[in-house]
Amino acid sequence: MTPVTIIMIEDDGGHARLIEKNVRAAGITNGITAFTDGASALRHLLGPDESGRISAGLALLILLDLNLPDMDGVDILRRLKENVHLRRTPVVILTTTDDEREVRRCYDLGCNVYITKPVDYARFATAVRQLGLFFSVIQVPEAP
């Protein structure tokens, strides 16, 4: 079984750092590839031909923020879930948006976990660490 790579799509460098710190604090040592905008993340995941074949055979876990500077995170989610190679890859939404409709929309599109970033750092840390624990037990399929 290939080790799972965490793809983190998060434009805020501070958030990215805090997430990484807490994931590591939970004892997760998997590789984390960070992207600060949607376009470069999609290019990495789908490849230059946008077919997603480039990710075939990889075990990935995607950590996605919805508020990105260049595109709507929901659109990224849709693109991933529509792609034959990536649709089974678990996607965790970790964002500040707590609008009910937005949450519902993401689950409708096939997101696996939706977590609102708590402003209170203690709760934030707890949430991310619990997410880390979740990563350690989750079975991630290899992209076909």
Add this chain to the structure above:
Amino acid sequence: MPSPAQAPLQPEDRATRLLRRLGPRRQAILFAAGAAILLVNVAILAWTSQQSQSQSQWASHSLEVQNKLSDLLLLLRTAESEQRAYILLSARTAYRTSYLEAAKEIPDKVAEVRSMTADNPSQQARLAELEPIIQEKLEDLAIKVRLLDGGDMASAISLLSQDKGRELMTAIKERVAHICAVEQRLLATRSEDSTRASRQLLFVGMADSFAILLLGWLAISFSLRTTQSLEAAKAALEAKVEERVAELREANDELQSFAYIVGHDLRAPLVNIMGFTSELQTLRDAIFKQLAQAGEASNGKGFDDKAAEAEFDEAIGFIKAATVKMERLISAVLAISRTGKRELKPENLDMSALVNGVVATLAHEAQAVEAEIEVGTLPPVHCDRLAVEQVFANLLDNAIKYLRPGVPGRIRITGYAASGRVIYEVQDNGRGIAEADQRRVFELFRRAGAQDQRGEGIGLAHVRALVRRLGGSIKLASTLHGGSTFKVVLPCACAEQ
């Protein structure tokens, strides 16, 4: 679109203009004209009918005069023939009596005719000519009768055979015929007058009817035009109002999504500030532990690490307090913007039960400050349950929080319905709000009075936003230290959205 001034003047336009120039009084003018025509009509009818009545009266008068004249002739003939029979049939008294009766009636008849033609001088003149002849005739008849009465039958018969009696009779007949002919002519003129009068009546009637029809047509076309232009104006106005409402709604939506986006976007850096402040705090222990060890080694030259630690903690403390406060403010903005975005689901609400439910959730707080809450009978409303609950929860929470120290709290909720609205009043005997602050308390993040209670200054702003969203309003009546009354006015049926 060409301006009306440049457009060629159509006849219809001209009519419209004329009507328009008559101004707003035009309906009244038309009505007055109609009424005037009707009045004239009635007057003319009355006059004409009276006229024709008198005409026909005059016509029958002429006929009567003619009748009297022929009666007179008949009487004269009767007198003559009876007298003749009396003389010729050897003094039979029956004829004499008949003669006397006829002769006696003749002057009366003449008098009747005279009085009947009193209005006509020429006929009177003719009668005056006729009367002496009749007198003479009667005298002539009387002479013969007197002769016979005296036994002189021969003289009487000889007088009979003379032509005088016949001549007199002929003269009388001629004159009577003349008078009759004059009456006949009069009759003809009078009936002609009568015909003319009724013809006039017909014309006047027709003209009147036509005028009234014209006025009616004017009035109808007028009110049609007015209705049309009114409807057009109304439609234009409605379109404009709709447009404005749509614009306002758009602006409102924009404002709300602005508040929402700002709230969220402010949260993101706050996560960092709080996160890294916490990280700094974790680092702090390591740093100062290290410093303490190093300080011991260098024997505390110049650097007071205890003071530095205290200052560090103070700075971190302020940053943390500020971020916590900022987080609460952002949450408030988000809560209010969420209020505007939430879909309203109006339902029939038993307000007494609803408010009692809210009071039950606050029972613990009320008991803690020994406040008594009394809920009156409240009129029902068709509205969004959650929004109404939030309104009363906030108002009651405030009432419980801001009581006067040392005065047992009395909070009363009353309500009544009036002209399509329901009015609820939340009255307390608490500390009250100074008049200068009464507007401020409804503003976001603004508070009034002693700041001895926790709060962000959100509650009343939220209440006002909710009440406005439900199509109602909220008013405050209060005096400092004299308690407050919040009056919530809602439509009986809140709008769907």
